[in-house]
Amino acid sequence: MPNKTHHHVAEKTIIPMNYKINELFETIQGEGSFTGQPSIFIRLQGCPVGCSWCDTKHTWQIELDDQVSPDIMLAKKAETSQWSSFTVAEIFALVQDKNFQAKHIVITGGEPCMVDLTPLCQLFEQQGYSTQIETSGTFEIITTEKCWVTVSPKINMRGGYKILASAMSRANEIKHPIATEQHVDDLKALLALHKVENTAIYLQPISQKKRATELAIATCIANNWRLSIQVHKYIGIE
Incomplete structure (x- = not known):
């Protein structure tokens, strides 16, 4: 699938800063198109969106008291x-020092698009x-x-942020968490x-709830969509 041209015009303030990293580790990608791909995850700190089912709520707040050394x-x-603050060069050096074998970088969070990701992606590419x-x-994608x-x-999360048209048009894949029919209806409307x-x-x-999984399977078949079942959680890896 061809990549899509990204947009440069910001629709909300992008916070200028070094990359605040909560975690950096090597694993297997368990979701979406790259399921099964050995990957290096860079998890950034900070997210104001407020998803009720978020499984990384520890990344939401950026508190200076939580800043620690890289070690x-x-x-x-x-x-x-x-979290710890890194420059692009320091992140790349860290990946080399760890001798990771994966050649696929996944930048996640938190909400990674609160910052300009172009320098980070550019160096690795x-x-x-x-x-x-x-x-x-919910933030302009700059990469x-x-x-x-x-x-x-x-959609309709506690933080009150809207899904940006520019983000939807830039997406190479859309991965929507669901538990109810309302979640499916929300996606269709979007x-x-x-x-x-x-x-x-x-x-x-x-x-991984049974009812949600059954709904996802039936909806995928009805709409010719795909199923993402978070393989990493089923096999017990990060």
């Missing part, structure tokens, strides 16, 4: 709100890596043209509003 951040054995962003679609963008649209074409649509059952 402490990397040594964490449990989910915490601790220049070194032979592929890059992917996982975003809620390279080659970067694969996964929009997981967070797709109708933005007239998304030639983009893979995935439904992802929330919390």
Whole structure:
């Protein structure tokens, strides 16, 4: 599937800063088009969207008291709100020092698109890596043209943010968490509003619940969409 041209005009303020990283680790991508792909996850700190079912709520707040050294951040054995600040060069050097074998970078959060991701993706792509962003679609996506963008649209969340038309048009895949028929209806209304074409649509059952999974399967078959079942959670990896 061809990548889509990204937009440069910001629709809300982008916070200028070094990259605040909560986690950096190597694993297998468990969701969407890259399921099964060995990947290096860069999890950024900070997200105001407020999803009720979020499984990374420890990344929401950016507190100065939570800033720690890179060594402490990397040594964490449990989910915490601790983060460390890195430049692009420092992130790349860290990946090299860890001797990770994966050549696919996944930038997630939190909400990674609160910052300009172009420099980070550009450096890794220049070194032979592929890059992917996982975003809620509520912030302007500023990245390279080659970067694969996964929009997981967070509709009517507590934070009150709207899904941007520019995010929907930039998406290479749309991965929508569902538990009820209302979630399906919300996605259909969003797709109708933005007239998304030639983009893979995935439904992802929330919390691996049986009823949500059955609904996702039936809806995928009825609409010729795809199923994303969070493989990493079923096999017990990060």
